[in-house]
Amino acid sequence: MNQLKKIGEISSEYGITSRTLRYYEEVGLIESIRIGEARYRAYDNNAIQRIQQIILLRKLQLSVKDIQIIFSTEDMPVLINIFQGKLNNIDKDIHALKTFQWIIQEFLRLLKDKEYTRASGLKLLMEKSQEIESEHDQAIESESRRKSQEDNYMEEINMAIKKISKLDDVRIINLRPMRIAWYSHISDEPEEHAWNEMINWVKENELDELFTSRYFGFDSCPPQEGSSEYGYEVWVTVGEGIKPSGKIGIKEFKGGLYAVSNTKGCPGDKIPLVYRNLHEWIKESDYNFGNHQCLEEHFPNIPSKQDEEFFSHLDIFYPIKE
Structure with a gap:
């Protein structure tokens, strides 16, 4: 028996709005029958069966365009190709979500291990925001380009969570180019x-x-023979609108790959030990020593030599290369 159901009944029974039903009719997916003097829309058994199929396909997140193609042909390869394409997209989404998972896991690990303040934690997230946005963009690019970039980024994240027993932790970080304000001084105690x-x-x-x-600092030149004076240079990252003034210059840092460890809890005289341990770790790793600048990044606030925490929370950046 071919029982007719009004649009309101279909909407209530299948949890689909009457507006959506009218849209499906406009794009040719279903047909309605007009009944009564008011010309109400109603659907017969064939239309109801088609509506059930559409609801199922939409739950599988197929587009209306794909559903139109499916209903317009009896060719099985067409159906297979559509579902294979959907499966490929799901694989890409899973890959992107796993990458986001790595980002968040690494971010949480750094926050917990290093006990950052809210401000410095947000700073860390800001540093990663460009990478996260890049990852989101990759998720909507072509398959081949996305696959290559996501694989490279996944490799970078994997490197960033490597552990060794000699130090609390060693991270591999690709430090991106920065615009910096800088100042260098030579004396017996140039840091202050x-x-x-x-x-x-x-x-x-x-x-x-x-x-x-x-905020970065580093020894810029060693003491000369017979002298106790040495050079120390400090950097602060700045935006494009900042100009050099007084003794402070502006320059561009090209960035580079680094093995990074932390001196939290160490007195100042233990900083050379962290450098030595990083040196030994690199010798035993798959990396080579790089030629770019060693760096010491201060956390979480503006460095102050009068602050007893001045040397107790530094990230030591040791240059490496593949």
Whole structure:
């Protein structure tokens, strides 16, 4: 028996809006029958069966365009190709979600292990935001390009969570190019003078409230024979609008690949030990020593030599290459 059901009945029974039913009719997926003087829309058994099929295909997240193709042909290879394409898209989505999972797991691990403050934790997330946005863009690119970029990024994330027993942790980080304000000083104890000069400049330019700023320092030249003086250089990351002034210059840092460990809990005289341990780790790893600049990044706030935590929370960046 061919029983007719009004559009309201179908909408209630199958949880689909009457507007959607009318849309399916407009694009040719279903046909209705007009009944009564008011010309109400109604659907026979064939239309109801088609509606059930559409609901199932939509639950499988097939597009209306794909469903139109399925209903317009009896060719089985067409159906197979559509479902194979959907399966490929699901594989890509799974791959992208796994990558996001790695990002979040690594972010949480760093927050828990290093006990960052909220501000420095957000800073860390900001540093990763460009990578996360890039990963999102990859998810909507062509399959071959996305596959290559996601695989490269997945490899980078995997490297970033490698552990060794000699240190609390070693991360492999591809430090991206940065625009930096810099100052270098040579004396018996150049760190204090260099940081004081830089921090005064930072405050004068109202950059001290930016939690996205990063602070680096490093020995810029060793002491000469018979002298105790050596050089120390400090960096602060800055935006495009910041200009050099006074003793502070501006330059571009090209970035590079680094093995990174942390000195949390170590007194200042243990910093060379962290460098030595990183040196030994690189010798035993699959990496070679790089030629770019060693760096010491200060966390979580503006460095101050008067602060007893000045040397207790540094990330030591040791340059490496594949």
